[in-house]
Amino acid sequence: MRRLWQLMQFVSVGFGNAIIDLGVFNGLYLFAPTRNVRQLLVYNTMAVMAAIFNSYIWNSRWTFRRERQTRGPRATRQRALFVVQSVINIGVNDVILGFIAPWMATAHAFPHFVANNLAKLIAMFLASLTSFLMMKLFVFV
Numbered sequence: 109m110r111r112l113w114q115l116m117q118f119v120s121v122g123f124g125n126a127i128i129d130l131g132v133f134n135g136l137y138l139f140a141p142t143r144n145v146r147q148l149l150v151y152n153t154m155a156v157m158a159a160i161f162n163s164y165i166w167n168s169r170w171t172f173r174r175e176r177q178t179r180g181p182r183a184t185r186q187r188a189l190f191v192v193q194s195v196i197n198i199g200v201n202d203v204i205l206g207f208i209a210p211w212m213a214t215a216h217a218f219p220h221f222v223a224n225n226l227a228k229l230i231a232m233f234l235a236s237l238t239s240f241l242m243m244k245l246f247v248f249v
Contacts, residue, residue: 115240117171121163122236129159133228143220145210149202152228156201156235160194163239172248186247193242197235204231 132155142148168190205227212223 114171114244118167118240118243121166121171124166125159125163125236126232128162129155129232130225130228131155132158134225137221137224143213145206148209148224149206152202152205152231153198156198157194160197164190164194167243168248172243189247190243193239193247196242197239200238201231201235204234 133151136151136154137148140147168186208227208230209224212218212227213220215223217223218226
């Protein structure tokens with residue numbers, strides 16, 4: 109039952125992260141629209157970093173508060189591993205977006221803005237699964 113509650117907490121934090129992630133990504137895109145995949149990846153990286161900052165605050169203080177260390181070598185280890193999982197999360201997010209966004213845009217099935225957001229949602233979902241597993245199995249153990 110505790111694991112299910114923890115997963116529900118993680119999902120709740122994830123919804124907040126998704127709002128931040130999509131908000132930053134779309135805010136940057138609407139401010140400076142582009143069809144350049146590299147520029148989209150810059151927007152994506154900035155958006156994911158904002159969501160990761162939010163994630164650390166909420167997951168360390170709420171979702172994984174029992175497992176969190178606040179002082180000493182274990183706390184330093186947790187923070188370092190969180191940074192590692194964050195970099196992996198950004199990488200997974202960018203790689204997926206980098207492959208899917210151009211494919212969706214060239215398929216002409218959706219307007220460019222919609223294609224970018226669909227690709228972003230897929231990237232967010234897969235990166236979030238990766239992030240949860242890494243936090244549960246390596247960071248907050």
